Amino acid sequence: MEKKVKGLYLNDGKCVCKPNFLVPGLIPKEEAVVEIIGKKDDYFLCQIQNITKASDNRIEPICPYKSCGGCDYSHISYNAQLEYKTDYISVLFKEFNVKVNKTLGMDDFLGSRHKVIATFGMKKNKIISGIYEENSHKIVDITNCPIQNKEANDLIKEIKNIFTSLKIEPFNEDTGRGLVRHVYIRTGYYTREIMVVVVTASEIFPNRSVFVKKLLDFNPNIKTVVQNINSRKTSIVFGDKLRILYGDGYIKDSLLGLEFNISSQSFYQVNPKQTEVLYQEALRMANLNKNDIVFDAYCGIGTISLLAARKAKKVIGVEIVKDAIKDAINNAKMNNIKNAYFVCDDASNYLDEMAKNHQRIDCLFMDPPRKGSDYRFIKALKKIAPKRIIYISCGPDTQVRDLKMLIDMYKVEEVQPVDLFCQTHHVETVTLLTHTKN
Numbered sequence: 001m002e003k004k005v006k007g008l009y010l011n012d013g014k015c016v017c018k019p020n021f022l023v024p025g026l027i028p029k030e031e032a033v034v035e036i037i038g039k040k041d042d043y044f045l046c047q048i049q050n051i052t053k054a055s056d057n058r059i060e061p062i063c064p065y066k067s068c069g070g071c072d073y074s075h076i077s078y079n080a081q082l083e084y085k086t087d088y089i090s091v092l093f094k095e096f097n098v099k100v101n102k103t104l105g106m107d108d109f110l111g112s113r114h115k116v117i118a119t120f121g122m123k124k125n126k127i128i129s130g131i132y133e134e135n136s137h138k139i140v141d142i143t144n145c146p147i148q149n150k151e152a153n154d155l156i157k158e159i160k161n162i163f164t165s166l167k168i169e170p171f172n173e174d175t176g177r178g179l180v181r182h183v184y185i186r187t188g189y190y191t192r193e194i195m196v197v198v199v200t201a202s203e204i205f206p207n208r209s210v211f212v213k214k215l216l217d218f219n220p221n222i223k224t225v226v227q228n229i230n231s232r233k234t235s236i237v238f239g240d241k242l243r244i245l246y247g248d249g250y251i252k253d254s255l256l257g258l259e260f261n262i263s264s265q266s267f268y269q270v271n272p273k274q275t276e277v278l279y280q281e282a283l284r285m286a287n288l289n290k291n292d293i294v295f296d297a298y299c300g301i302g303t304i305s306l307l308a309a310r311k312a313k314k315v316i317g318v319e320i321v322k323d324a325i326k327d328a329i330n331n332a333k334m335n336n337i338k339n340a341y342f343v344c345d346d347a348s349n350y351l352d353e354m355a356k357n358h359q360r361i362d363c364l365f366m367d368p369p370r371k372g373s374d375y376r377f378i379k380a381l382k383k384i385a386p387k388r389i390i391y392i393s394c395g396p397d398t399q400v401r402d403l404k405m406l407i408d409m410y411k412v413e414e415v416q417p418v419d420l421f422c423q424t425h426h427v428e429t430v431t432l433l434t435h436t437k438n
């Protein structure tokens with residue numbers, strides 16, 4: 001069924017139109033004829049048939065891959081993308097009556113993504129690699145993603161050649177034949193060190209030493225090659241089993257003057273340059289002093305913890321992934337930081353224990369995954385009642401849900417959106433909360 005609509009605002013990347021239409025790809029103030037293709041909660045999901053009035057903010061995407069659903073804001077000029085992100089966060093945070101700062105963007109976002117996961121498949125007897133088309137299991141063959149780090153793009157092309165020459169086939173989900181499911185490449189921003197992880201469906205990796213040699217011949221910046229075995233029938237990329245084929249299983253990068261080891265199972269932000277902007281904002285809001293006891297929940301490889309440790313009395317970082325905690329402990333040693341302690345545990349468990357033991361925290365950083373934190377964590381947090389909370393989030397809707405549980409004791413002072421995921425609707429936020437009785 002066709003409808004005429006006018007774009008009002010962008011919510012989670014989709015344009016909301018009166019009375020209850022959601023139109024991906026439309027920009028506020030644009031008019032279009034759309035077709036209803038489904039339902040999403042209380043809204044009709046629509047597809048654009050024809051744009052009858054285009055926005056000045058509409059541009060021709062720099063990306064040639066039309067069917068790749070990766071960058072859902074590539075049709076919007078970059079400055080407008082940042083403005084829409086600020087608007088989205090302002091609407092989301094309205095009830096907290098807080099000033100939302102302008103989204104901090106990049107001067108040049110090309111090549112800014114330093115973590116690439118390419119899914120492998122076959123098309124007409126040729127190896128292809130890229131990402132799945134939106135809502136499908138069809139791979140879009142991407143050879144030159146402009147947002148990804150160029151060395152990673154070149155490397156993926158070469159890996160396809162090497163697999164072809166060694167007759168290593170991509171895994172086929174339907175037949176269960178073949179070996180390679182994905183290739184994950186992480187590139188250090190300052191060091192340019194490269195990690196290559198090949199995710200395979202089974203353990204046997206024929207010609208793996210020749211594969212490694214050919215990789216190193218192609219790019220000597222490769223510091224480690226890892227095989228990750230994922231034999232499950234799942235859309236989750238990584239399995240639990242690892243085999244290091246070359247190097248130490250990690251690469252080094254640096255952020256704001258500290259060095260970090262990053263191993264393959266550990267989380268590290270995709271856009272290192274903007275991560276520095278994000279952390280600087282978080283540290284500015286924390287305003288730490290040498291008497292402060294700091295807690296860093298969901299600490300990953302200890303990046304925020306170690307940056308905070310330079311300014312505080314003591315930092316405790318908690319993270320659930322074992323390898324990330326190993327990295328964090330090594331990272332403290334490597335940077336000669338002696339007042340940071342790391343624990344592998346569920347953040348809610350650990351904080352709950354601290355609350356029961358009446359332990360003190362002056363400033364708490366929390367940076368949970370997209371699904372946000374949980375009630376147990378918030379309850380323990382309120383019992384400990386640190387003076388300041390810095391909540392970093394890549395899922396602003398779950399962040400708002402969590403903040404609502406805190407505002408009887410805390411004031412939301414400041415929100416700073418940062419553009420870590422350029423060309424997409426995703427946005428990272430840093431939020432400062434202060435205890436109302438301190």
Ligand code: SAH
Binds near residue numbers: 266267297304319369
């Ligand atoms: N602050 C870090 C990591 C943020 S990503 C950085 O900026 O790099 C979120 C982290 O939370 C991931 O490392 C993930 O492994 C961890 N995590 C997920 N669930 C958790 C839980 N229940 N308890 C502790 N850590 C968790």
